[in-house]
Amino acid sequence: MHDFTYFEDCNEISVGVSCCKSVPASTFAEEWENNRESLYKYMEEVHLGVKGIVRKDGKPIKDALILPPEINLARTNERGEYWRLILPGNYPYLKVLNA
Numbered sequence: 512m513h514d515f516t517y518f519e520d521c522n523e524i525s526v527g528v529s530c531c532k533s534v535p536a537s538t539f540a541e542e543w544e545n546n547r548e549s550l551y552k553y554m555e556e557v558h559l560g561v562k563g564i565v566r567k568d569g570k571p572i573k574d575a576l577i578l579p580p581e582i583n584l585a586r587t588n589e590r591g592e593y594w595r596l597i598l599p600g601n602y603p604y605l606k607v608l609n610a
Contacts, residue, residue, distance in 0.1 A: 526550070561585070562594035565607055576608040 528546045529538075564587075565575045571591025578584050585593040 526553075559599070560594060560596040562592070565591045565593065578606040578608065 528534075528542045528550075534542060561577075563577075565572045565577070571589070572587055573589045573591065575587040575591070575593070576584050577587070577593045577595070585595040587593045
């Protein structure tokens with residue numbers, strides 16, 4: 512993983528499900544069962560934060576800046592979508608620039 516991925520909204524992870532770096536294929540089913548609930552819970556965390564779509568006259572706006580209070584800005588992609596992982600809290604408004 513490279514540090515620049517954080518600035519490109521591309522978070523990467525490596526998941527270890529055993530204390531061994533390489534586990535035999537014959538143990539995959541057992542390791543899955545041992546870690547299934549934790550992995551499901553981790554995947555649910557992707558829904559934390561803010562996300563949405565910026566449109567003007569029904570068309571997506573690329574590169575609009577989203578400035579949620581007190582957190583780093585987000586930038587929309589070519590489909591007008593944005594997302595930012597943030598902890599639960601009270602964020603009463605989002606400010607959109609360049610739209």
